[in-house]
Amino acid sequence: MSTVYGPVPSWRFGRSLGIDVVVPPKTCSFNCIYCQLGRTKVKLSNPAEFKNYVTTNDVERDLEKYLADIDVNSIDVVTFSGSGEPTLNPDIGDIVECVRRLTSGKVPIVLLTNSSLLYRDDIRRKVARFDVVVAKLDAGDEKTYRIINRPIKDAPDIEAIKESIEKLKKEMNGRLMTQTMFLYTDFDFTNCEGEPLTNLMNALVDIEPDTIQIDTPYRPGGEKFLKPASVDELRTIAKRFEDFMEKMNVHSELWVFGVHDKRGRKVAWKEHVSVSDEIMELLKRRPCRIVDIADSIGISYSETLKSIKNLLQKSLIIKRISSNGEKYYYPV
Numbered sequence: 001m002s003t004v005y006g007p008v009p010s011w012r013f014g015r016s017l018g019i020d021v022v023v024p025p026k027t028c029s030f031n032c033i034y035c036q037l038g039r040t041k042v043k044l045s046n047p048a049e050f051k052n053y054v055t056t057n058d059v060e061r062d063l064e065k066y067l068a069d070i071d072v073n074s075i076d077v078v079t080f081s082g083s084g085e086p087t088l089n090p091d092i093g094d095i096v097e098c099v100r101r102l103t104s105g106k107v108p109i110v111l112l113t114n115s116s117l118l119y120r121d122d123i124r125r126k127v128a129r130f131d132v133v134v135a136k137l138d139a140g141d142e143k144t145y146r147i148i149n150r151p152i153k154d155a156p157d158i159e160a161i162k163e164s165i166e167k168l169k170k171e172m173n174g175r176l177m178t179q180t181m182f183l184y185t186d187f188d189f190t191n192c193e194g195e196p197l198t199n200l201m202n203a204l205v206d207i208e209p210d211t212i213q214i215d216t217p218y219r220p221g222g223e224k225f226l227k228p229a230s231v232d233e234l235r236t237i238a239k240r241f242e243d244f245m246e247k248m249n250v251h252s253e254l255w256v257f258g259v260h261d262k263r264g265r266k267v268a269w270k271e272h273v274s275v276s277d278e279i280m281e282l283l284k285r286r287p288c289r290i291v292d293i294a295d296s297i298g299i300s301y302s303e304t305l306k307s308i309k310n311l312l313q314k315s316l317i318i319k320r321i322s323s324n325g326e327k328y329y330y331p332v
């Protein structure tokens with residue numbers, strides 16, 4: 001399986017070329033209730049125990065091949081994400097330098113991390129090499145953290161995570177962003193209001209990231225008891241943040257799902273070896289709508305529809321409907 005995928009459409013960053021430094025099976029220190037990759041298969045919190053991890057050579061080989069097929073000027077960012085927690089890869093510091101060299105420093109390099117290893121000085125030193133770090137913070141208190149992220153046994157507690165994100169902000173030269181998934185559940189728990197929201201606002205004001213991303217698990221997947229927040233609910237939460245930040249004299253920018261949207265621009269491909277294979281590679285890492293696939297692969301809507309029908313007939317993919325009625329395609 002290639003360690004490079006996409007480019008995937010991202011509401012936050014636009015056309016995002018993915019680097020997967022974990023690759024399946026999903027390996028993570030969390031088992032989040034909303035994870036679109038399903039439940040965590042390999043539970044790990046120590047990079048030294050990571051067996052058969054992706055090496056710098058693997059990424060170099062795959063990225064060189066990819067850059068021969070797509071126009072690098074039609075990518076907005078390169079994002080380290082994929083099949084688990086990227087900071088578990090012991091080579092991540094070298095890999096980011098390799099990606100910077102191959103893209104000639106033209107494209108910002110983004111890391112999506114669950115923040116669970118940032119308490120370690122050695123990991124923060126590697127992470128500080130990225131242009132943008134998006135640190136997950138779904139909770140400001142231990143109870144909410146345990147319900148949403150379901151950390152594995154050796155993962156740090158929420159206080160250590162909050163402190164480590166604050167430390168990283170002081171140490172890095174790039175931009176620090178946080179991402180919070182706001183959600184509801186069938187068992188009367190939510191982080192959209194009450195104490196969980198107040199604790200989150202306090203934590204984020206202490207960190208004062210450059211950008212606070214207000215997100216929700218809008219794609220189907222994750223646990224059945226989960227319900228995403230609506231865009232109106234996210235706007236209400238954003239207003240609470242704005243008022244609180246003004247009171248506390250904090251100046252983080254807010255990006256709100258459904259309001260800020262950088263999707264919708266096509267990637268320019270120089271050539272296609274196999275459109276079906278490219279669609280399959282994309283969907284293995286990111287469930288997508290038809291329009292997302294058309295933009296990512298750089299082909300027309302009608303051509304995409306034809307390929308999707310073909311893949312459905314062969315039972316290689318399935319369709320699921322999101323809470324707002326949109327059709328997403330998943331690999332079987």
Ligand code: SF4
Binds near residue numbers: 028040085
């Ligand atoms: S941290 Fe990311 S990969 Fe790990 S379980 Fe949560 S959402 Fe999934």
